[in-house]
Amino acid sequence: MPDHSTHAPRPQPVIRTLAPDQGLQWLALAWRDIERAPLVGLAHGALLAAFGGLLLAVAHHRFWLLAGAFSGFLLVAPVLAVGLYAVSRALERGEAVGFALVLRTWLSWRGQPRHDWRLVKFGVLLALAGTGWVLTSASLITLLAPQPVQTPMDFMRVVVMARDNRVFELWLALGGVLAAPVFASSVITLPLLLDRRIGVLDAVLTSWRAVLANPVPLALWAGLVMGFTLLGLASVLLGLVVVVPLLGHASWHAYRDTVDASALPPRKDA
16 A cells, blocks of 8 residues: 655754844954864965955956956855855864865765765856846946946046945945845855755755844844955955954854754765
8 A cells, every 4th residue: 555654854953043243243253263273273264265366366457347256256165165164064063174175075985076066056146136136237337337337447537436326325335235135145055065965955044044033133144244344355365364264153153052953964074
């Protein structure tokens, strides 16, 4: 006879309630992680700062190429910071940390590639989101700007500093509308994918559940992330050397405080 018994529902992460100032605690914990494993964190920051400098050197006279490169860079950077999540997890467990840990996060013990394709797939989705933003942004400014925008100085003169139109305000509003769902989809997704066996879609839905349950604390956290990122960029990218590990480690603590994923099986290498 066919089995008509119902299957047990898949376990789901539990969303915790956050305090409004929880983001400041995550930054404090991240700074402690940097102090305990400074070389790994600063190396991540230096690598991403150098890569950003390369983008700036190649595309500094081509505004839309530069905008596209940096949009993709900022959206995919959390994927490249997966090693920092692994370091924070190891410190939390009292385990040894170092560059070998970061390498093991991406490679198997026997030297065969063990790239977590869930992370890669999610990184591709973030890169596509960045491309969509650049195309939408370019269309808006091309249609509404009184003069062509070809270089970063054109953008500053025609859009940012213009006083006889509202193109810059519309551009910022459009960026906020597009950035909000990207943030909601990614705020705890990557650490969750690193830590537990869960599909990309379920991880993204969990991230959305977290944002809907804690709109104020996570909105304030988004503001902190944006503020520190802008500081890193405004310092001719040098500030990214510290900002990248600070936000990377803090993202792990954001995940741990926001989600109880103990009902899910851990990753085999976790």
